[in-house]
Amino acid sequence: MHTYLDCLPCFLKQALEAARIAGVDEAVQKKLLNKVLKEITRFPLTASPPEMGRIIYRLVREISGKDDPFKEIKKRSNQLALNLYPKLKKRVRNSEDKLLAAVELAIAGNVIDYGVKNSLDIEKELEEILGGDFPSANKKIFEFEEFRNDLEGVSSLLYLADNAGEIVFDKILIEELKELNKEIVFALRNEPVINDALKEDAYDCGIDKYARIVSNGSDAPGTILKFCSDEFLKLYQNAEMVISKGQGNFEALSTEKGRIYFLFKVKCPVLAKDIGCELGSMVLKKAGFSNGVNCRPTSDE
């Protein structure tokens, strides 16, 4: 997804929010914003929003001198989600369609995102998730049957992680995929950016029991292929199927085709308009819809 003009004010807002979380004083916040203003001016709108995210959070790290301003937030998110884990498992266990229930939870877990919404009352939202059903009105783009069918034809998957905390919800889905005898590679950002999960988060949440944990080699808040490591790109190119979690990964990969399923909650009005659904929607969509073509993978893809 390219960057919209509406993204520009939001970049500034995210930078300010991050500077505050990094705990720097107002003069330093202003210094950061001035640098971000300059970067926004020269940022090409053809690039995807996470490309600016990468620039912003590099500046935050550089100016605050803090390598990982969201470290505590990530730890808390993981712990919060791990506390919910038994309830999440129970919900899946009691479902008629376990795969569907696990997919829904994995998408619902995407509410844990400090990059989009500040002061999000995560705990409250998560409790709501567990309390109710997922109404079909919220699932306008939800290609579950196609997902299930495609899944049958593959023996392995590359799973692109998004946020700390959310990965516990991913773990639930990964466990179901393991039940279906799929081999999973779970890929995370290489360096701290916002509250995006790192390899250490995957280990902390015990995902290494079910999947091979790898880094994508990049510090962008979205899988921007040109910034990923060769090692990761090999995995990506050879993957039988890809599960891509979150808006950042969608924005970075939306022009890719074929064997990728995007799972995310729509948390931004610009993206909602781009894909043609409501804010708050749960999306499960195969790649190829951003350019109107839902292409099947070919052997050399």
Place this chain on the structure above:
Amino acid sequence: MHTYLDCLPCFLKQALEAARIAGVDEAVQKKLLNKVLKEITRFPLTASPPEMGRIIYRLVREISGKDDPFKEIKKRSNQLALNLYPKLKKRVRNSEDKLLAAVELAIAGNVIDYGVKNSLDIEKELEEILGGDFPSANKKIFEFEEFRNDLEGVSSLLYLADNAGEIVFDKILIEELKELNKEIVFALRNEPVINDALKEDAYDCGIDKYARIVSNGSDAPGTILKFCSDEFLKLYQNAEMVISKGQGNFEALSTEKGRIYFLFKVKCPVLAKDIGCELGSMVLKKAGFSNGVNCRPTSDE
């Protein structure tokens, strides 16, 4: 009120919104945003937000080549409010306390503001105003008795207008003030800025029947004294009492003392925090509270 860092993303958002209303294409919108980004970088936070508003809307006029991009919106707002006028009058007529009812309506009319909230469903909000009461929970800062008392001691008032459409609600209050034998001078912006009312709007809404219509000599979306004409400043300095409508006028004059009453709806979270009340509150407040001192006017003020 000084400019907060949170205002900076909002400046950018307002510029984009105005460029769209001016009907320029995306390339021109980007050109405008780049200029605004540069201006934001050098804008001193000690200045009040309407000072940046003045810069932004000058750029919008310059780049779009349109002298008054909000002209049609203003006309529609005036007409919409004029259509409601009989209902507004009836509401005041049926009230036990006519002055209070007129003050409440004048504040409620401040919802008509394209500078703060885009795509505001004005018509719906206005209908709601007419349908219900104004709950006291929304009036935490509402110094009506002090206002009424101060009013008794004066024979004339300077009334600082805010938006088109809203001025019909002001007209209702002005009529009540005339009933109390007050002479009114009604001051408006000198040049188009957002949907702020101009002299022509005051005439179109028939306010000249009840008040002397003057310009403040400035094109800022708030009464920034250093940009006002000498003629206006004389009126301001000699005014027995000032009624200041809207957030822009409040932001510009909040450090002034004494004889000014600010009437506005709180439409921005930064301002809400600054004055310590909820978003959506109706405020009636005497000047002097921004610095914690509610000063009485002195003879040389």
